[in-house]
Amino acid sequence: MNTLCLRRLQIFVAVVECGGFSAAARKLYMSQPSVSNQVRRLEASLQATLIDRSGARIRLTAKGETFLSYAQRLMPLVEEALIAVQLTVSSSEPRLRVATTNDAAAILVPSVLARLTARIPGLRWDIHTGGMEQVTQQLIDGVVGMALLDGEPTAPGLVIEPILSERLVLVVGGEHPLAGRQVTAEDVATKRLLLRESGSATRDLQNTALRRWNIQPVDKGEVWGNEALKLAVSAGLGASLMSWHCVAQEVRDGRLALVDLVPALPSHPIVMAHLLGRKFSCVEEAFAQLLFDLKE
Template sequence: MELRQLEYFLAVVEERSFTRAAARMHVAQPGVSAQIRRLERELGQELLDRAGPAVRLTQAGATFLPHAKAALSAVTDARLALDELAGLVRGRLAVGLVTSFSSVPVSDLLADFHRTYPEVEIRLSEASSDQLVAGLRDGQLDVALISTGRQLPAGLNTRVVVDEALVAAVVQEDPLAVGSEVALADLRDRPLICLPQGTGARTGLDEACEAAGFQPRVTMEAGDPHRLVELAGRGLGVAVLPAPFARRHGVRLRGLEIVAPRIRTRVALAWPAERPASPAGQAFVDLACAVVPSL
């Protein structure tokens, strides 16, 4: 049994086609078919049902599939371990970024990493902080920039890189706009426009309101802070968001720092507590920690 046979088998299963699998593996289609036939003869079982328009697993193939995946994964892990021992960084880097975050030059970080480690395939995905934390814990992500409230997530290493006040943004005509601050209690009965649950800013607001003994009256949610500003600018409610976003729209809106209590929202670089899932992940953490100042 050869590794390439397992690779061809997995490609056919995922593509459900010998032709597409061959294109994916950059080999001729007859070569893929021949190698899988040899694998089936060696195992004494047909692994694939070729009768229909799409290739399907036989019962034997379904039984064999997880073992083939495990074998290929073990070989990949062994190669990465040897690369790490030799001081090389290869493989993949899975980076998560909280949606609509722009305070850290992520593009510059990724470009610097790519110049230093050109053989690493970089994958970047955006999601809510809750989803990113789950991805770090289950090994889908090596490192992520997440937004948090007062409490940092357990089970992860974190490095806080942004710490900002949470403000209430109102139109200039709003009675609250006469000052520079607003007590949290004064927002109790106001319609609020907020980031969705799972974001650091929303978590901070919900925690503060719970401690004050009431639930915020959230009437509108949007994942993009700029959309919150647009909605508040139309007089549809009070936008609760990190201070920098309100400052950018100072002509249309007035940002009032929320006090009694003051609420902070933080962005942190996070990675698994033991270590990132790969040498590439560790290399990225080292680079980010050297370039991005901590608070």
């Protein structure tokens, strides 16, 4: 008897209901290649082709139609069972406590927490934000059970799980002279550069980039917080280096513009960290699983 992975069933149903792999990837907060790979692995486990990919739009095969009818009946029952189990234990579980650096918070926490609270109604949670050192110390002191960080902490006794790759991009206001242009690090050194406050994870990444380029901007400004920094950049007060996921919406809206930086900065990891040997609570385990789903 073939063993079926429920996660792959969920992905298959999403592909069909969304009308394609890309749309399903957006709905599931996954990459399109990961979605395609999971469906192929489901087909391999069934030894059957479920989706005809030969045309411009996906089509179900005859076996795919049959399998879909059963999968669509099964998935709501699985979701109901998961919620029932979570609700049974939630009253005795501690609240979810997570510490995170600001960029990791902006990139991961809203979507993952929304999915978790939908699965566990009434879930109590606390999200602590801060710089790398502050977040790491909260983890070590036991204030929180897990942490999300931009880059890997160096403190001993931690388990580090990579979740996503992130990169810094150079952004300016939509009317800035550099908007849409290609520039080098030397060009950046001659412009006003806005940086995050000292001690923040983003400032550490910005400083690392400046050291990598071996430059010192002639004119620098310091702004506290990502939202204030984006507002300052969009107002034309200077350029800044910020994480792509943090500014993606503003770039799409036209409030910020990318500058083609040559060479581009290398990516850095967004990681989940927890104390070695510490067992997750039920809600922490559920939160962690949703994070792991992002890197499939």
